[in-house]
Amino acid sequence: xxxxxxxRLHPKARLxxxxxxxxxxxxxxxxxVTLNATGVExxxxxxxxxxxxxxxxxxxxxxxxxxxxxDVGAFLEGLAAKGLVTYGP
Amino acid sequence: xxxKPLWLLAELTYKCPLQCPYCSNPLDFAGGRFRRELxxxxxxxxxxxxxxxxVLQLGLSGGEPTLRPDLxxxxxxxxxxxxxxxxxxxxxxxxxxxxxxLKAAGLDHVQISIQGADEETSDLVAGTAAYxxxxxxxxxxxxxxFPLTLNVVLHRRNLHQxxxxxxxxxxxxxxxxxxxxxxxxxxxxxNRDALMPTKGQLDQAWQVVQRERARLGTTLEIxxxxxxxxxxxxxxxxxxxxxxxxxxxxxxxxWPCHAAGRITTLTFENVRDKSLAWIWEHSDAFQRFRGDAWxxxxxxxxxxxxxxxxxxxxQAFLVAGDAAVTDPVCSLSPHRPLIDAVVAAVERSATTxxxxxxxxxxxxxxxxxxxxxx
Numbered sequence: 374x375x376x377x378x379x380x381r382l383h384p385k386a387r388l389x390x391x392x393x394x395x396x397x398x399x400x401x402x403x404x405x406v407t408l409n410a411t412g413v414e415x416x417x418x419x420x421x422x423x424x425x426x427x428x429x430x431x432x433x434x435x436x437x438x439x440x441x442x443x444d445v446g447a448f449l450e451g452l453a454a455k456g457l458v459t460y461g462p
Numbered sequence: 463x464x465x466k467p468l469w470l471l472a473e474l475t476y477k478c479p480l481q482c483p484y485c486s487n488p489l490d491f492a493g494g495r496f497r498r499e500l501x502x503x504x505x506x507x508x509x510x511x512x513x514x515x516x517v518l519q520l521g522l523s524g525g526e527p528t529l530r531p532d533l534x535x536x537x538x539x540x541x542x543x544x545x546x547x548x549x550x551x552x553x554x555x556x557x558x559x560x561x562x563x564l565k566a567a568g569l570d571h572v573q574i575s576i577q578g579a580d581e582e583t584s585d586l587v588a589g590t591a592a593y594x595x596x597x598x599x600x601x602x603x604x605x606x607x608f609p610l611t612l613n614v615v616l617h618r619r620n621l622h623q624x625x626x627x628x629x630x631x632x633x634x635x636x637x638x639x640x641x642x643x644x645x646x647x648x649x650x651x652x653n654r655d656a657l658m659p660t661k662g663q664l665d666q667a668w669q670v671v672q673r674e675r676a677r678l679g680t681t682l683e684i685x686x687x688x689x690x691x692x693x694x695x696x697x698x699x700x701x702x703x704x705x706x707x708x709x710x711x712x713x714x715x716x717w718p719c720h721a722a723g724r725i726t727t728l729t730f731e732n733v734r735d736k737s738l739a740w741i742w743e744h745s746d747a748f749q750r751f752r753g754d755a756w757x758x759x760x761x762x763x764x765x766x767x768x769x770x771x772x773x774x775x776x777q778a779f780l781v782a783g784d785a786a787v788t789d790p791v792c793s794l795s796p797h798r799p800l801i802d803a804v805v806a807a808v809e810r811s812a813t814t815x816x817x818x819x820x821x822x823x824x825x826x827x828x829x830x831x832x833x834x835x836x
Binding site: 384385387391393394398402403418 | 466468512515516518519525544548570571573607609611637638680683
């Protein structure tokens, strides 16, 4: 993954609100990952057109902060290792 | 906090064109207990109640779920209420058009069984010529963009094909292959002597799995369901009784797992009479073995009890005759000799070159005959 690559959710994964437990989850065949609010924000930006660099800038503006690149990258790498996020050119 | 269910297995029908001798369906599936199948409206209510109760993952199974003509409507409802929906099918006579309809209805994932790595083995085990339909359906799922799981139940007659099965899944671009060593319930228990593998077969297959996992990395997930008779400790069955999982049978009975209906000392409720929430929280079948207060020794004082939950209640009932004792698979169980005897018998017959027993295919006439025998 580089700053120029464009992450997107793998088609097998689906974002879903879990009302009963008051959380958001990423569902996939035979499993799920619990997401925090930031995780959901990140994934909603992963549409396959925005580059990783764009996503980081968008989030940094939204939260009026800087230095998010490492955390966002690590979060997406974790999901990519499970095959839940893929990268386009 | 009380546990909430995450998983619902909806057994839509026990009708099935395949006749696999390892089927986990009840031996008496053709009997009156399961005859009056839930209507479309009843299933849709179950799905809504399940989501409200906390369920996120729905498995549509059977029997053969594609025999339900209302399957697309059931999937649409499940999808609309927010359930991640998996179709668990034999793919017999499953067309591309039907799969496309199910995709449009919101189906998320398709799991297709296969009984062997080649046509001859697969069709022999299934008792039905289904291999070609399966291969065709694998390709349809890829074309339509479904994540695909291959499921293979492993036993004495196909364990030697593990490598070829993994290569097949790889060549099809599947996400996952489940190599599920036979668990002995239902028809599998009835056919245990014919299906039980030798230790040597299992060791060899496990070597292949480890090697192939290293080769394939994240390209293909290889799930290996442990052959519990050959283990030292029991499996954490269903992640603990009534903790995360429920099964609804074709006629609406609700079970803590898909084998629990055989435990004659439990009372099961029906979604036609009670809400799913009430059944989950209050019914005898769900309450009886929830938590660890029911545990006898050696479980009660065992540090592993939070890990394996005492193993499987169904196995305790079916093998040891009492659902409230330690899973007889556990090496600490006083009933372990019952398991050892079965395993030893297979080893003996293998060393003397004796051919394995014939199995009884899972079919309605056999089901009725077995039920009549009691």
